[in-house]
Amino acid sequence: MNEIELLNWARGPGLAYATAIMFFGLSIRVIEILSLGRPEELAEVRDSGVRDGWLMILKRSLPEVRHWKYITASYIFHIGLLVVIFFFIPHTHLFRDVFGIFWGGWPNYIIDFFTVLSIAGMLYTLVARFYDPARRILSKMSDYLAWLVTFLPLVTGYMAFHRLGLDYTTMLAVHILSVELLMIAIPISKLTHVVTFTMARWYTGSNQGRRGVRS
Amino acid sequence: MTNKNNLLAGELERLGISRRTFLKFCTSIGSVMALSPAQAAVMAEKLVTVKRQSVIWLSFQECTGCTESITRSHKPSLESLIFDFVSLDYHHTLQAASGHAAEQAREQAMHDNQGKYILIVDGSIPIKDDGVYSTIAGMTNLDMLQQVAKDAAAIVAVGSCATFGGLPKASPNPTGAVSVSDIVHDKPIINIPGCPPIPVVMTGVLAHVLTFGIPELDSMGRPKAFYGDSIHDRCYRRPYYDRGQFAKSFDDEGARKGWCLYELGCKGPITHNACATVKWNNGTSFPIQSGHGCLGCSEPDFWDAGGFYKALSTGTNSPGQWATAALAAGAAAGLASAYLNKSSKADAEKDHQPVTLEDMGGKS
Ligand code: SF4
Numbered sequence: 318m319n320e321i322e323l324l325n326w327a328r329g330p331g332l333a334y335a336t337a338i339m340f341f342g343l344s345i346r347v348i349e350i351l352s353l354g355r356p357e358e359l360a361e362v363r364d365s366g367v368r369d370g371w372l373m374i375l376k377r378s379l380p381e382v383r384h385w386k387y388i389t390a391s392y393i394f395h396i397g398l399l400v401v402i403f404f405f406i407p408h409t410h411l412f413r414d415v416f417g418i419f420w421g422g423w424p425n426y427i428i429d430f431f432t433v434l435s436i437a438g439m440l441y442t443l444v445a446r447f448y449d450p451a452r453r454i455l456s457k458m459s460d461y462l463a464w465l466v467t468f469l470p471l472v473t474g475y476m477a478f479h480r481l482g483l484d485y486t487t488m489l490a491v492h493i494l495s496v497e498l499l500m501i502a503i504p505i506s507k508l509t510h511v512v513t514f515t516m517a518r519w520y521t522g523s524n525q526g527r528r529g530v531r532s
Numbered sequence: 533m534t535n536k537n538n539l540l541a542g543e544l545e546r547l548g549i550s551r552r553t554f555l556k557f558c559t560s561i562g563s564v565m566a567l568s569p570a571q572a573a574v575m576a577e578k579l580v581t582v583k584r585q586s587v588i589w590l591s592f593q594e595c596t597g598c599t600e601s602i603t604r605s606h607k608p609s610l611e612s613l614i615f616d617f618v619s620l621d622y623h624h625t626l627q628a629a630s631g632h633a634a635e636q637a638r639e640q641a642m643h644d645n646q647g648k649y650i651l652i653v654d655g656s657i658p659i660k661d662d663g664v665y666s667t668i669a670g671m672t673n674l675d676m677l678q679q680v681a682k683d684a685a686a687i688v689a690v691g692s693c694a695t696f697g698g699l700p701k702a703s704p705n706p707t708g709a710v711s712v713s714d715i716v717h718d719k720p721i722i723n724i725p726g727c728p729p730i731p732v733v734m735t736g737v738l739a740h741v742l743t744f745g746i747p748e749l750d751s752m753g754r755p756k757a758f759y760g761d762s763i764h765d766r767c768y769r770r771p772y773y774d775r776g777q778f779a780k781s782f783d784d785e786g787a788r789k790g791w792c793l794y795e796l797g798c799k800g801p802i803t804h805n806a807c808a809t810v811k812w813n814n815g816t817s818f819p820i821q822s823g824h825g826c827l828g829c830s831e832p833d834f835w836d837a838g839g840f841y842k843a844l845s846t847g848t849n850s851p852g853q854w855a856t857a858a859l860a861a862g863a864a865a866g867l868a869s870a871y872l873n874k875s876s877k878a879d880a881e882k883d884h885q886p887v888t889l890e891d892m893g894g895k896s
Contacts, residue, residue, distance in 0.1 A: 319752055321832045324802065328838065329848040336851040340858035341865070348866025352873065406776055407845030410795060414846040415855055425776040485762060486802045489844075 320486040327493040335497035336415070342504020343512055350516065358527065366523030369531065373522020374515050387449075390441035397435030401428055401471070425478075432475050439468050459506060466502045469495040541580040543617050554580070561736045564810055565747070565757035578743035579614075585742055586645040587652055588638060588680055589623040592673040593666050593700040593709055594655030598691035599625050601728035602735070614735045614742070621649070624668075635669045642683055650741065651684035653677065653712050656693040656700045660708025677715055686720045686746060687712060690734060695723040695753070696832040703836050713753060720746050723753035727829035730810050733758045752832070754804065763800035763826045766808035769793065787823060797841040798825030805830040 318326075380388050402408060406422030413419040422428075443464055446452045473492035476482045483491065502508055510517075525531070544554055555576050562572025591599070602615055603626070620626060621641035622634065629637055641649060655673075658665040663672035671679075681687060689712040692698045700709035713721050722741070724734055737755055740747045747755040764770065772778070772792040779786035779793055792798070800808075803826050807818040819826055825841075828834040838848035 319832065321802065321837075325833055325837050325848060328846075332847040332851050333849055333854045336847075337854045337858040340855045341862035344859050344862030345866040345869065348863055349869055349873070352866070352870030406778065406795065407843060410843035411845050411847070414842065414850075415852040417852065422776070425774065428776075485764075489802065 320484065320490060324486055324490040324493070327490045327497065331494060331497050335500040339500040339503050343509070346504055346509055347512060347516070350513065355524070360528065362527045363529040364526045366526035369526025370519035370523030373525070374518040376522075377518045387442065387445050390438040390445070392438075394435045394438030394442065397431040397438060398467070398471070400431040401435060401474070404428065405474075429475075429478070432471060432478075436468075436471055436475065439464065439471065443468075463502065463506050463508050466495075466499045466506075467508070470499055538584045539580065540582055540584075540617050544580065558739075561732070561739055564732060564806070565736055565740065565755075566760075567757075575739065575743045579739060582742045584617065584619045586641050586649040587618045587620050588641055588649055588684075589620060589626075589652040589654070590673075590676060590680060591624050592653065592655030592657050592677070592694070593707065594691065594693050594698070596625055597728040598654040598734075599623070602690075602731050614738050618650075618738065631669075638680070642680060646683045648685050649683070650738075651680055651687045652690055653687065653694040654690045656697045656709035656711060657715060658700070658707035658709050659715075660706075665707040674715065677712065681712075681716045681719055684719055686722065686741060687716060688722045688724060688737065688741070689713065689753075690724050691729055692725045692727045692829060692832075692834070695725040698727070699835055701833075721753055722746060722749065722755060725752075725754060725759075725830040725832075726805060727827075727834075729830070730758075730806055730812065732810055733806055750804070754830075758806045758810075759804040759830065761804065761806075761809075763803045763805060763808050763820070767792075767800055767820055768808070769820060782823065793820060793823075793825040795843055796825050797839065797843060799828030799831075799834070799837075799840075799844055800826040801844060803828040803831050803834075 380392060400423070403412070403420075404423040405428045406425075409419060409422040443461075446456050446460070446464075470492060473488065473495050477485060477488040477492045480488075482488055499508075503511055544551075555573070558576035558579065559569065559572045562569070562575055567575065589599075619641075622638040624634070627634055627637065655666075657663070657673045657677055659674055663674040666673045668676060689695045693700060693709070694712050697705075697709050697711045697714075700707055701711075713723070722737060724737055726733070733755075736758065737747060740755070740757075747757060750756050750759055752759075764773070767773075769790060769792045772790070773794060777786065777789075777791045778795040779789075779791045780795060781787065782796065794801075798820065800820065807826070808820070811818045811821070827840050828837065831837075836848070838846060
């Protein structure tokens with residue numbers, strides 16, 4: 318297989334399979350979670366819990382002073398990742414192709430800036446996870462793997478754009494393949510939080526609200 | 533003693549080309565191929581003394597575009613000199629002889645120059661159903677290629693069909709088209725892809741073969757001198773790409789300002805060829821300069837790599853449909869699993885037998 322065949326596989330069957338696996342997996346998981354419902358309330362319900370559900374989504378997204386370094390790094394990489402994924406012009410064409418909507422992209426130098434920020438942020442979270450005794454004990458292999466599959470697309474994308482490492486065709490193929498790996502990992506790992514984070518927060522908040530605990 | 537008419541020197545004399553002009557020609561070919569001036573001079577020295585080289589040109593499943601490309605220059609150019617100089621002993625389109633006489637010429641050339649002739653091939657070779665989809669003088673392309681390749685000194689596969697299978701190989705490939713290198717494994721093969729290839733690339737490679745032998749090739753058998761850089765590496769619109777300034781349609785302001793054509797489907801970033809430097813029609817222009825993205829015609833399977841007008845970053849086979857189907861299938865599977873969960877929970881509740889104090893041996 319030469320580099321063009323690899324790229325064509327990544328852009329063709331590879332992308333189709335990864336897309337199918339990701340959407341299939343996510344929709345199963347979301348529906349299963351929703352179908353679990355709530356446990357029966359044994360005490361009197363005091364509130365609908367809607368307000369507290371929304372508040373919790375918001376609150377848990379706000380930075381905290383505690384662990385501010387770790388949280389800042391984590392913020393930076395999440396925001397950077399979102400910007401890079403959804404606003405790099407070539408990516409926007411992929412989304413237009415898949416979803417039929419186009420929102421235009423941002424100039425390359427902005428994307429470049431956010432890519433570097435995200436890479437730095439991710440590296441910091443890795444180092445912190447490793448050197449902080451508590452985090453280290455709590456971290457399992459799957460946490461490091463989740464980190465890795467998120468990190469790879471960033472680095473390979475950066476290298477492809479700047480013509481670093483392998484020749485461009487191969488690097489582009491490797492980048493697309495690494496994204497496909499991430500897409501497959503999303504429904505089967507903790508990375509499912511890309512869609513379930515709001516559900517989980519709303520659930521916690523509204524549960525508390527129903528029992529009279531303010532978010 | 534060698535007859536001077538058999539040397540390129542004789543041909544130059546006949547055409548009234550001065551040594552100086554010839555040297556200039558060699559320097560220009562040399563510069564295109566990134567040879568040093570000294571090497572270009574050596575090439576000139578060697579070229580004038582090479583003997584007329586026997587060439588057999590086989591055309592299989594092709595459109596004659598490659599032959600058109602190499603022969604149709606506006607005026608006879610120095611580039612075509614090399615082509616005129618070789619002894620083209622067999623070529624369907626160009627030779628005067630036809631029928632048995634033509635085949636005889638081929639056999640004669642093979643016999644007279646055994647082990648020394650160069651075989652040029654354009655067109656892909658159909659191998660499905662014993663190769664019946666393309667025959668010449670009752671012989672399948674496959675048989676003819678194997679027969680002629682056997683005693684060739686080297687093979688030059690010209691055009692994307694001969695190098696990679698070309699358009700005939702496009703999905704679903706009804707004739708089972710393959711490239712020369714899929715069939716011949718024991719001869720040096722130089723691939724000159726392109727649909728068609730640039731004339732000076734063909735003559736430049738021939739000049740190199742005649743003087744220095746087989747040029748340095750990349751992993752796909754293409755001469756590095758011409759296929760070492762991508763179109764994008766040498767594209768004059770590259771600064772716009774780097775700045776993220778893209779034409780959105782073929783007649784918007786960006787297009788008029790000459791911005792990058794990536795969003796309009798340009799495949800320049802993954803295409804290796806010399807169009808951006810050598811250009812076409814005696815260096816007049818090339819597709820991107822005329823406002824159209826690169827189709828990637830010198831890369832394998834360019835016809836099956838998604839739409840020509842879709843950005844390189846898009847998928848090649850509608851991932852949108854896969855996404856919708858997967859969402860629906862996932863939803864169905866999710867509901868089924870929810871139902872199963874519910875019923876096993878209900879069963880568990882039904883089968884639940886509370887333990888009483890009596891069961892534990894106590895008194896109620
Ligand atoms: S027009 Fe094509 S080859 Fe030129 S810079 Fe843009 S993408 Fe690259």
